[in-house]
């Protein structure tokens with residue numbers, strides 16, 4: 001077992017020449033290193049942080065923003081080994097087949113391949129995230145046998161399932177840094193540098209490939225890496241920042257554009273169950289075969305198609321009081337359809353939404369610089385009205401199905417943009433800044449995650465997702481990373 | 494092309510402005526309890542509602558955002574419901590995705606329109 005290397009002890013001016021350099025030791029960097037363990041490739045992984053949170057390192061993430069309020073850029077991710085998995089929620093769900101399609105009602109949508117390309121890598125990604133057995137929507141009959149599902153009339157919304165990352169015992173979810181530190185130390189072909197920040201990418205003379213990467217520590221140490229192949233794994237925001245700052249891969253002005261996250265507007269609706277209680281697995285994760293699982297309400301692919309809506313995952317949250325209008329609406333509707341609402345209870349509803357890709361929702365460089373001299377980023381954030389309205393359509397459909405089944409009803413809590421925005425939170429799922437497309441004019445990386453026009457530079461993580469889905473990204477981005485690992489194994493050394 | 498009897502006519506539903514909102518609000522809370530109600534020209538319809546007070550409350554929520562010609566709404570309702578039960582028509586609305594919102598509460602359209610009549614029967 002070899003210890004991690006403290007980059008602050010590397011002699012200044014050193015030039016390191018691995019076969020493969022990975023920049024960033026979060027979910028992606030760690031998954032990639034583990035996947036290439038014991039291969040003939042010599043790997044070096046450069047991680048900005050150490051083993052724990054450090055305020056000065058974290059401050060390198062700070063930036064500014066304009067437009068729809070987003071999270072502070074230094075508070076929506078983590079900068080030490082394990083990256084943002086050091087405080088992720090562990091919510092997981094695979095992408096749906098439709099997420100890969102070019103949808104004519106979703107501008108700029110479509111992946112270069114379908115889910116079948118990702119599918120072989122999902123089981124290993126599932127295992128790395130410690131998500132338990134692969135159950136997801138196969139949970140429906142099993143959970144229904146434990147407690148009845150929320151009965152819905154035929155239509156566009158159905159009960160789907162999240163699974164949750166679980167480290168072991170009561171420690172959840174998996175923090176990749178601490179969980180896999182020992183495994184990383186055991187990899188004979190890996191050297192992992194802590195406190196090592198990639199600060200500049202330099203191309204070769206004819207700009208056909210990456211020549212070197214400058215590394216700096218906050219203590220002032222500087223050295224160079226000249227890898228045969230490099231993978232940027234610093235998270236979607238930081239990958240774009242380094243590429244923009246180094247003017248690499250941006251010949252078509254795409255780097256930093258198409259940023260997305262999942263808006264999580266709180267209390268978007270009030271759901272009334274005429275019978276009162278709803279199965280506990282709609283509110284909290286429950287155990288099924290030692291797997292943490294929770295129900296969510298999702299639009300079917302057929303509904304997305306017919307009503308031109310995007311993905312969304314709706315959760316039932318906490319009981320809420322009913323006001324006079326609520327009681328009147330419940331009595332009136334239940335009596336009209338012949339349902340018994342004498343025990344009715346109301347619950348608040350939360351959700352995560354898919355956004356339509358938007359080139360103008362983007363990161364740009366500013367003149368401000370961080371402690372290592374890198375320009376800081378500014379986010380220009382936008383959410384279109386149609387993104388909210390499409391979700392409203394889905395909720396309305398849920399309301400229709402509840403009434404049709406005689407089980408309950410829905411109140412849509414937000415109507416105006418101001419109301420939506422006032423309730424807006426975000427998932428901390430950074431997507432889309434280095435999108436994948438076979439056409440260099442439409443994507444930063446190709447279908448293999450290689451930067452267009454460069455022979456040896458790859459980008460990994462959810463920054464390459466060209467269309468986002470409503471599913472949480474980590475399980476899926478790790479699967480994509482494992483696919484990349486397969487590709488890297490075959491590269492000439 | 495024959496008229497769709499399940500659709501409310503344009504004349505009966507029009508997006509309203511502030512005046513309707515103000516009137517709607519003023520009306521809330523001054524409704525007489527069901528059993529003291531004066532007869533209206535729409536009792537054949539309103540008798541389909543079990544709890545007319547509740548329906549009135551819902552109706553007021555609907556007319557906050559749109560104005561309705563009660564007479565026309567009632568005529569549409571009579572045509573749509575005919576001799577059927579409210580439950581049957583409501584179910585038909587749900588299958589046909591004919592919905593209306595009362596301050597966000599999603600309801601079958603026919604039921605919502607009955608509530609509108611209940612809220613402004615004069």
Ligand SMILES: Cc1cc2nc3c(=O)[nH]c(=O)nc-3n(C[C@H](O)[C@H](O)[C@H](O)COP(=O)(O)OP(=O)(O)OC[C@H]3O[C@@H](n4cnc5c(N)ncnc54)[C@H](O)[C@@H]3O)c2cc1C
Nearest residue numbers: 024026027028048079083084089090091198428461472474
């Ligand atoms: C609060 C929170 C909750 C979340 N909840 C969920 C959830 O429930 N489900 C889900 O699927 N996802 C969730 N996520 C997202 C999840 O954490 C990310 O999808 C995942 O961590 C992305 O992996 P990554 O390796 O691409 O980036 P990161 O994990 O962010 O790792 C990037 C790494 O790069 C390093 N780095 C940055 N800059 C440099 C540099 N210049 N040089 C060298 N190294 C650098 C960082 O220190 C970091 O270790 C959540 C995120 C947050 C913040």
